[in-house]
Amino acid sequence: MSDKDRAWLILANARISVDKLTALLDEYGAVEKVAHLSTAALARSGVTDELRAAMLNPDERSIAKSLAWLEKPGNRIIPCDSDDYPELLQQIPGPPTLLYMVGNAAALHMPALSIVGSRNPTRGGRENAYEFAKHLGQCGFCIVSGLAQGIDTSAHEGALDADAMTVAFLGHGIDRVYPAGNRDLAHRISQNGALVSEYPLGSPPRREHFPQRNRLISGLSLGTLVVEAARRSGSLITARLAGEQGREVFAIPGSIHSPLSRGCHQLIKQGAKLVESAEDIVSELGALAGYLMENDTDAVHRESPTIDRDADYEILLNTLSYDPASADELAEDSGLTIDQVSSMLLILELEEKIEALSGGKYLIRNK
Numbered sequence: 001m002s003d004k005d006r007a008w009l010i011l012a013n014a015r016i017s018v019d020k021l022t023a024l025l026d027e028y029g030a031v032e033k034v035a036h037l038s039t040a041a042l043a044r045s046g047v048t049d050e051l052r053a054a055m056l057n058p059d060e061r062s063i064a065k066s067l068a069w070l071e072k073p074g075n076r077i078i079p080c081d082s083d084d085y086p087e088l089l090q091q092i093p094g095p096p097t098l099l100y101m102v103g104n105a106a107a108l109h110m111p112a113l114s115i116v117g118s119r120n121p122t123r124g125g126r127e128n129a130y131e132f133a134k135h136l137g138q139c140g141f142c143i144v145s146g147l148a149q150g151i152d153t154s155a156h157e158g159a160l161d162a163d164a165m166t167v168a169f170l171g172h173g174i175d176r177v178y179p180a181g182n183r184d185l186a187h188r189i190s191q192n193g194a195l196v197s198e199y200p201l202g203s204p205p206r207r208e209h210f211p212q213r214n215r216l217i218s219g220l221s222l223g224t225l226v227v228e229a230a231r232r233s234g235s236l237i238t239a240r241l242a243g244e245q246g247r248e249v250f251a252i253p254g255s256i257h258s259p260l261s262r263g264c265h266q267l268i269k270q271g272a273k274l275v276e277s278a279e280d281i282v283s284e285l286g287a288l289a290g291y292l293m294e295n296d297t298d299a300v301h302r303e304s305p306t307i308d309r310d311a312d313y314e315i316l317l318n319t320l321s322y323d324p325a326s327a328d329e330l331a332e333d334s335g336l337t338i339d340q341v342s343s344m345l346l347i348l349e350l351e352e353k354i355e356a357l358s359g360g361k362y363l364i365r366n367k
Contacts (some may be wrong), residue, residue: 012098014054041366103194117227128151137164223248229263324361
């Protein structure tokens, strides 16, 4: 048994935030020490009564169960300070302290697109999800979804049939499969991708878990594609979160008479990109995908879509200054489209050439 693994499980089960944990690590050093701080030390560090009680009285049965689970091949935990923790998830509000994973951690570092939609789609919706996932998987994207019935299932299957990576984020403990009918699919995903959860082993699939799970689906991805969705749909939550996280949102239009088209049409009215083919997505995300593959030496070596971007980046960098400016302002001043600017800003932020400020403003670090 690893003392470090045990310490991480204590802290994760206590639901400590990454921000608070980072502050404690800065103050006390090793995670093993933080997990065993005294009542007085925790109080001095401003830890709330509720969090303090959870850290001082860990669920030993749950921790023992998790440590036994870790002994099995392919099972692991990925703490927020690990090199295997996805960089894109570190950027979202409220990132998980710990990820439970079965499968290949390389899948978490590939250029990813999430595909979401109705649990009760039309036949055409299933076919679209499958074909888009298959084509985009062949182009080098990892397909991310939530293992739900319907569109999620078709997206995972399309990626697997293309021999591409796929990641399923779960709204429950990773030691169970929900829905049970997707048990075989979950096994296939663990063999060619990853099953991932932020919830401790044994956690049931509670209703409130799934909106939280959705922020990870969108957060790991460069963009989110909504295939079919009613106006009140969890898929629209995922799309909204994607927009708030600075990711691209795509939607496939449908019949004006179909209730499952209304959510997609609503997204398009709000600014989501209307998609008619997988090439529409590749053309939007190719530069970002190429950047991630070029800068992740441990990533799986697959064909990745690339776009010549040097000239446009030079234009944008020359437009940026030490005065904060919004993406709309930068697009107007540079003559580039807002779509080009939005994609390039994320890459420049990853390269630490610019700084993202509150209110959607950006400024250059070194000019």
